[in-house]
Amino acid sequence: MGLKTGIFVPAWGSKVLLVLCLANVLNYVDRGALSGMLPILDQEFQDTKFEDGVLGGSFMVSYAVCCVAFAYLSERFNAFALISMGMVTWIISAVMGGFAVGPRTLIAARVFSGTAEGSLQAIGPTLLQDLSKKSGRTDGGTLWLTVFFVCQNAGVALGNILAGLAGQQWRWVFRGEAMSMLPVLGALLYFVWVTREKYHHDGRSSPSNGRPQESLENPFIGGHHGMNINSTTTTTEEEEKQQQQRPTRGERPLLALSKGTIEFVQRFKRLFTNPTWCLLALGYGAFTFGNGALTFWMSEFCTQVYPSLSLKSVDMSVGLTVALAGVVGTYFGGILLKMAGPSVFNSCVLSAVEVTVGSMIVTSAIAASTTLSYGGFLAIFGLGGACMFLTTSPVNLALLESVHPDDRSLSMAMSIVVMHLVGDMPSPMISGLLWDRAGNPYTPMEILSLWPVWALFLWGGAGFLWKRKLHKQLISDFTPKYPHPNERVLTK
Numbered sequence: 001m002g003l004k005t006g007i008f009v010p011a012w013g014s015k016v017l018l019v020l021c022l023a024n025v026l027n028y029v030d031r032g033a034l035s036g037m038l039p040i041l042d043q044e045f046q047d048t049k050f051e052d053g054v055l056g057g058s059f060m061v062s063y064a065v066c067c068v069a070f071a072y073l074s075e076r077f078n079a080f081a082l083i084s085m086g087m088v089t090w091i092i093s094a095v096m097g098g099f100a101v102g103p104r105t106l107i108a109a110r111v112f113s114g115t116a117e118g119s120l121q122a123i124g125p126t127l128l129q130d131l132s133k134k135s136g137r138t139d140g141g142t143l144w145l146t147v148f149f150v151c152q153n154a155g156v157a158l159g160n161i162l163a164g165l166a167g168q169q170w171r172w173v174f175r176g177e178a179m180s181m182l183p184v185l186g187a188l189l190y191f192v193w194v195t196r197e198k199y200h201h202d203g204r205s206s207p208s209n210g211r212p213q214e215s216l217e218n219p220f221i222g223g224h225h226g227m228n229i230n231s232t233t234t235t236t237e238e239e240e241k242q243q244q245q246r247p248t249r250g251e252r253p254l255l256a257l258s259k260g261t262i263e264f265v266q267r268f269k270r271l272f273t274n275p276t277w278c279l280l281a282l283g284y285g286a287f288t289f290g291n292g293a294l295t296f297w298m299s300e301f302c303t304q305v306y307p308s309l310s311l312k313s314v315d316m317s318v319g320l321t322v323a324l325a326g327v328v329g330t331y332f333g334g335i336l337l338k339m340a341g342p343s344v345f346n347s348c349v350l351s352a353v354e355v356t357v358g359s360m361i362v363t364s365a366i367a368a369s370t371t372l373s374y375g376g377f378l379a380i381f382g383l384g385g386a387c388m389f390l391t392t393s394p395v396n397l398a399l400l401e402s403v404h405p406d407d408r409s410l411s412m413a414m415s416i417v418v419m420h421l422v423g424d425m426p427s428p429m430i431s432g433l434l435w436d437r438a439g440n441p442y443t444p445m446e447i448l449s450l451w452p453v454w455a456l457f458l459w460g461g462a463g464f465l466w467k468r469k470l471h472k473q474l475i476s477d478f479t480p481k482y483p484h485p486n487e488r489v490l491t492k
Contacts, residue, residue, distance in 0.1 A: 012131070013128075013131035013132065013144075015187075016127065016128070016131060016191070017128060017131070017144055017147065017148070019184060019187045019188060019191075020083075020120065020124050020127070020128065020148065021147060021148055021151045022151075022184050023083070023087060023120055023124075023181070023184045023188075024120065024124070024148060024151040024152055024155065025151045025152075025154060025155040025158070026155065026177055026180055026181050026184065027090065027117050027120060027121075027152075027155065028151070028152045028153075028154075028155025028156045028159065029155045029156075029158050029159040029162065029177060030090075030094065030097075030113060030155075030159060030174070030177055031059075031155070031156055031159060032155060032156035032157060032158065032159025032160045032163070032295075032319065032322075033159035033160070033162055033163045033170075033173045033174070033177075034055070034110070034159070034163075035156075035159075035160065035163075035295060035296045035297070035298070035299060036159060036160040036161075036162070036163025036164055036299055036315040036318075036319065037163045037170045037173075038052050038296075038297075038299065038300055039299065039300060039303060039311050040163075040167065040168060040170055040311070041055075041103075041106075041170075045102065045103045050429060050432045050433045050436060052428070052432055054107070054429055055103065055106065055107055055110060058107045058110045058111050058114075059110040059111065059113055059114040060114060060420040060424060060425035061111070061114065061425060062111045062112070062113075062114035062115045062118075063113075063114030063115070063117055063118055063121075063416070063420060064114075064118075064416060064417040064420045064421055064425065065118070065417070066086075066114065066115045066116075066117075066118030066119070066122075067118040067121060067122040067412075067413040067414075067416040067417060068118075068122075068410075068413050068414065068417060069118065070082055070086070070118050070119045070122045070123060070413065071122045071123070071409045071410045071412070071413035071414075072264055072410075074122065074123050074126075074409050075264075075409070078192060078195055079123050079127055080188055080191040080192045080195060081192045082119050082123060083119045083120055083123060083124070083188055084185060084188040084189055084192055085119065086115075086116045086117065086118065086119025086120055087116065087119075087120070087181060087184065087185045087188060088116075088185065089112060089115055089116035090112075090113060090116030090117065090181060091178045091181050091182070091185065092112060092116075093109050093110070093111075093112030093113035093115075093116055094109075094113070094174045094175070094177040094178035094181070095174070095175070095178050096108060096109035096112060096174075097109040097110075097113075097171070097174035098171045098172070098173075098174035098175035098178065099171065100171065100174075109174075118413075118416075121412070121413075121416055122409060122412055122413040122416065123409060123412075124148065125145060125148065125396060125400065125408075125412050126400065126408045126409045126412060128144045128145060128148055129144070129145065129400055129408070131144070132144045132145075143334060143338075145334070145393055145396055145397060146330060146331060146333070146334030146392075146393045149330050149392045149393060149396065150326065150327050150330045150331055152326070152392075153322065153323060153325070153326020153327055153329075153330055153389060153392075154323050154326065154327055156295060156319075156322055156323070156326065157319040157320060157321075157322045157323025157324075157326065158319065158323065159173075159319070160299065160315050160316070160318055160319025160322065161315065161316050161319040161320065162176075163315050164311065164312040164313070164314070164315025164316045164319065165312065165315075165316070167311070167312060264410075267404075267406070267407050267410055268410070268414075270403075270404065270407065271403060271407055271410060271411060271414060272414075274402065274403060275462075275465050276344070276402045276462045276465045276466045276469065277399065277402050277403055277411065277415075277462075279458045279459065279461045279462035279465065280348070280395065280398055280399055280402065280415070280458075280459065280462045281399070281414065281415045281418040281419065282418065282422065282458050283351075283395070283454070283455040283458030283459040283462065284395055284399075284415060284418070284419045284423070284455070285418050285419045285420075285421070285422035285423040286422070286423070286451060286452055286454035286455045286458060287355055287388070287391065287395075287423070287452045287455045288419045288420065288423030288424045288427075289422065289423040289424065289426075289427045289448075289451050289452070290359070290427070290448045290449060290450070290451035290452040291388060291424075291452060292423055292424025292427060292428075293424060293427035293428050293431045293448045294362070294445065294448050294449060295322060296424070296427075296428050297428070297431065297432075297435075297441075297444075297445065297448075298318050298322070298381075299311070299314050299315050299318050300441070301366075301441045301445055302314045302317075302318060302374070302377075304441050305369050305370065305377075305441065306374045309374060317374075317378060318378070321378045321381065321382040321385070322382075322385065324382060324386075325381075325382045325383075325385035325386040325389055326385070326386075326389050328386050328389075329385065329386035329387065329388065329389025329390045329392070330389050330390075330392045330393060332386075332390060333350075333354070333389065333390035333391060333392055333393045333394060334393040336350060336390065336394075337350060337393055337394045337397065342397055342401075343401075344397075344398045344401050344402045344462075344463070344466045345463050345466050345467050345470075346394070347394035347395065347397055347398035347401075347463075348394075348398060348459045348460065348462045348463030348466065349460070349463050350390070350391075350394050351390075351391040351394045351395050351398075351455070351459045352455065352456045352459040352460040352463070353456075354387055354388065354390040354391050354394075355387075355388055355391050355452050355453070355455045355456060355459070356453055356456045357384075357387045358384045358385065358386070358387030358388030358389075358390070358452070359384070359388065359449060359450060359451075359452045359453050360384070361380060361383055361384030361387060362380075362381060362384035362385065362388070362449040363384075363446060363449040363450050364380065364384075365377055365380035365381040365384060366381075366442065366445045366446050366449055367442075367446060368380075369442075384449075388452065391455075395459070396412075398462070399411050399412060399415050400412070402462075402466060427448065427451075431444040431445075431447070431448055432444075434447070
C-alpha cells in the first residue's frame with residue numbers, strides 16, 4: 001500500500017525537525033563557547049591572538065572537508081546513520097575538550113568536532129526540505145529551513161553565555177555538551193532502526209522490482225536520502241536511466257566504487273560550471289569572513305573597549321545580543337522571502353540589500369564605540385547583526401534551488417567548503433595577526449564589519465545571471481523545434 005502524503009509523513013517530519021534542530025543547537029553551542037572562553041584560555045595557555053585564530057580555524061579545515069565526504073556518502077547510505085556517526089564523533093570531541101590539558105589537545109578536539117559537524121550540515125537542510133515538500137507545504141521548505149538556521153544563532157549565543165557562567169571551569173562546558181548530545185543521538189539511532197529493514201546498499205531501490213518501496217512502518221525508505229518523496233509507483237525514463245547506472249549487488253566492489261566516483265565527479269563539474277551557484281557560494285564566503293570573525297572576537301573586543309566590565313557580564317550580554325539578533329533576523333528573513341516569493345532571484349536581491357544595510361550599521365557601531373555606552377553599542381550592533389542575519393534563509397534556499405535536485409546535498413556541502421575556505425577559516429587568523437600588528441582592536445574589527453559588502457556584488461550578480469538564464473529558457477521554450485509550414489525546404 002502506498003504511503004499517503006497527509007497521513008504519516010507530516011508527523012514524522014516534525015519529529016525529525018525537532019531532533020535535527022536540537023543537534024544543531026548543541027553544535028553551535030560548542031562554537032559559541034569557544035569564542036567566549038578566549039580571554040580565559042589566553043590567561044591559562046598564554047596564547048597570542050594569532051594562536052587563538054588557529055584554534056578557531058582548525059575546526060573549519062576538517063569541517064569543510066568532511067562536508068564533501070558526507071555529501072558523497074549520503075547518496076549511498078542511510079542519512080540518519082551518517083548523521084548518527086557524526087554525532088558519535090562529536091561527543092568524543094566534546095569529551096576531549098572537557099579534559100584538554102593544553103592548546104594542542106584543544107586543537108585536536110576542535111578538528112574532531114569539525115569532522116563530526118560535517119554530517120549534519122551537509123545532509124540536514126536537504127533532508128528537511130524534502131520532508132517539508134512531502135508534507136504538502138507550499139513554501140518550498142522555507143519555514144523549516146528558517147527554524148533550522150535560527151537554532152545556529154541561538155546555539156552560538158547560548159555557548160557564549162555558558163562560557164561566561166563557567167569562567168575558570170570552562171572544561172565543564174564541553175563535558176555538559178557531550179552529555180546533552182546523548183539523548184539526541186538516541187533519537188537518531190531510533191530513526192536508523194525504523195529505516196533498517198528495507199534500506200539497501202544504494203539507499204533508494206529494492207531488489208524486488210527496482211522501484212522505491214513504500215511502507216507505513218518505514219516512512220523514509222526510497223527517494224532522496226532514503227525518504228520516499230514521491231507517492232507514485234511509476235518510474236520515469238530518467239529514473240530508469242539512473243537505476244541502470246547504479247551498481248548492482250552482483251558487480252565487483254571496485255567497479256561499483258569507480259562508477260559511483262565517476263558519477264560524483266560529473267556532478268562536481270555540473271555544480272562548478274553553474275555560475276549562479278558559484279557567485280552565491282563566494283558571496284556567502286565574503287559574508288562569513290566578516291560575520292564569523294566578528295562573532296569570534298566580539299567578547300574580546302568589548303573587554304578591551306570597556307575594561308570596567310567583567311568577562312562574565314560581557315560574555316552573557318554579547319551572547320544574548322547575538323542570540324536576539326540571530327533569531328529575529330533569521331526569522332524575519334524567512335518571512336520577507338515568503339512575502340516576496342521564495343525564488344532564487346528574490347533571494348539574491350533581498351540578501352544583497354540586507355547584508356549591505358547590516359554591514360554599514362555594524363561598522364558605525366564599532367567606529368563610535370568609544371563615545372557610546374556599552375548598552376548603546378550593543379543596541380546598534382544588535383540591529384546591524386539582525387539585518388545581516390536576514391540573509392540566512394534566502395541564501396540557503398537559493399543554494400538549494402539553483403542546482404539540479406540530485407545535487408542539493410553536494411550543493412550544501414560544497415557551499416560550506418567554499419564559505420569556510422574563503423570565510424571564517426582564514427579570517428580569525430588574519431584578523432588576529434592584524435590585531436597583534438596594529439596593537440588596537442578597532443582596525444581589524446572595522447575591516448571585518450565592512451568585508452561582507454563584497455556579497456552585495458556577488459549575490460547581485462547571481463540574481464542577474466539567474467534571471468538571464470530564466471529569460472533564455474523562456475525564449476527557448478517558445479522557439480519552434482520544427483520548420484514553419486510556410487518555409488520551403490530545398491532538397492536536391
